[in-house]
Amino acid sequence: MELTGAEIIIQSLKAEGVEHVFGYPGGAVLHIYDAFYKQDDVQHILVRHEQGATHAADGYARATGKPGVVLVTSGPGATNAVTGIATAYMDSIPMVVITGQVPKHLIGNDAFQEVDSVGITRPVVKHNFLIGDVKDIATVFKKAFYVATTGRPGPVVIDIPKDITAAKYEFHYPSEIKMRSYHPTVKGHIGQIKRATELILSAERPMIYTGGGVILSNASEQLTSFAQKLGYPITNTLMGLGAYPANDKQFLGMLGMHGTYEANMGMHHCDVLIAIGARFDDRVTGNLEKFCPDAKIVHIDVDPASISKNVRVDIPIVGEVSQVLDDFLKVLDSGKKEPNVSALEKWWAQIEEWRSQDCLKYDRASELVKPQYVIEQLHEITKGDAFVTSDVGQHQMWAAQYYGFNKPRRWINSGGLGTMGFGLPAAIGVQLAYPDETVVCITGEASIQMCIQELSTCKQYGLPVKIICLNNGYMGMVRQWQEFFYEKRYAMSYFDALPDFVALTESYGHKGIQIANPADVRGALEEALGRKDELVFMDFLTDRTENVYPMIPAGAGLNEMILV
Amino acid sequence: MRHIISILLENESGALSRVAGLFSARAYNIESLSVAPTDDPSLSRMTIVTTGTDEIIEQISKQLNKLVDVVKLIDMTADVHIERELMLIKVSATDGERDEVKRLVDIFNGRVIDVTDTTYTIEITGNGEKLNAFMEALSSITIVEVVRSGLIGIGRGEKSSLS
């Protein structure tokens, strides 16, 4: 039977097992919306802004590992989606974004709501397609999902002219796809793995540094066995938190600009660095000239272009992290060589000395609500197992430092692009994927206002997200940099123009509470988290001048931290 | 160092802009670029001349290989190869100049391909150095217009870069 292009799109999504599509309608996609109306296999979630749709799909993908799907109209629909596409791209999140396009015969004519979506998105997608014929829809969808989810994952955009969604063709979804120009590497070179094992076992001051790649590859279990078999210290990047249980003693916390003293000092002084699914980002390495001066480096990554991009490595291993770690575990098990126990003992003694600095200490006796305290309490109540999304700023760093993630895919934040506005829509995607789980959005009063309209989406779909707003009345991270590096010239602020968040939330039909006293923090969190069926906005009026410590100033080495 | 990177690319709309966009987005140099279809109509051949340190060239190759439209990439510089550019050059050729120009064209194995009362248009191929040398040899002659192609190259020996 012949189907319309729009129907083929829905059938293709169904064939891919897509449950939710996050979208917003407009002229160019109305045939597709009509096709949605006539079925209930795939649920369409109506957001309030296309940026929200992309972040929601992204949050869904990060929490589940399945690709997030977005549908937006041409022109402004597509441009509004760009920030979310770039956010997913920077963190290698699998996503398929369908953008409507003006009818084929109008392309290039500056038609109403025409933009060159393929051109605009090209630098921030893994790949994109402009469909030119109804016959190609099914194949392009197959390719798009394949490319988005394999190798180093990433967003793929499919641009579809309106006339093609009305044209008709037989629907056959390809069961398999081969692309002569796309071969995501899978297995690591066993010879390299053996060489690396030699080096790793010869280490006297080893360090394991892992990133988002471990989470994307679902390799937490293998990583945990690997680290525990060796007994080596381990640190995670901002994107990698949760890959290794934070409550384990081998875990040194996050590294990098706001990493712990012990993690950064451990990096600086190690003699063998084992980098896994991490990309030596500038926020992690600090000054490259001073980075890991004594270390031989092993780097495992699925993307060859990540290897030796910023830092020259000694033993590169290109491959899917989970499989490479499986191979490492086999090689370790079959070999006779053991880690150097006496050297390790000395190394751990040194690390414990760094750890005893207690670099995350803060004034617990303060009469003001300390943001760190709020997060610690949240951790205690949820036992480190909640899904936590965040926005960007100080609150994000405090969440990363103090929440203590024990499981992968629970910490959902925009690490690469640093997109304010990410947290709330991302929480929508997570809550839809896991309706019965606790989903918390940790945000700031600046960030939350960037996608606050999504409170309305939460109302419509009954999503009981818990919003923790660490309201310091400042774009706190900006204020911190101005305090440190611009002699306290606080250009620009908005303190007198902030909304009443409680009233605002309630106007959307949710529950809002304000907390200004440290003694009320625990009770408020318990009450809010206890309201299983309701969205609660907790407006915590926090210490306005609190800063994120430790901090490595730009250009400094990892051993040159500013401590509290 | 200068490198000649030759790539086979899916002959799809937008493939060229992916490559060009990659170079500008990552601030890599392009000295010249030439693209044309191959004997297989579904593939284009693109030859890029670029410069950079070994690290940068390694990144360029890796990043190009990551593009979904890139089927195959070779850095020609690594092997013995032949490179050619084509130059079309229009020069003034009046009275006494005509013999002088013709002689130079013969020496450089070029061809005069268009003639007017006052000009010659010359076609000449070779590597960049030869073309530059020809221009220098013409120093006493007025050059009206120069059009140069990007460089193309092919490996020496029996093997095809496709295999």
Ligand SMILES: Cc1ncc(C[n+]2csc(CCOP(=O)(O)OP(=O)(O)O)c2C)c(N)n1
């Ligand atoms: C879309 C966007 N615009 C600007 C920035 C730059 N920026 C980084 S943090 C920050 C302030 C965030 O303030 P708030 O959300 O209140 O969080 P706080 O730092 O106070 O915890 C700004 C403006 C950004 N990351 N994203």
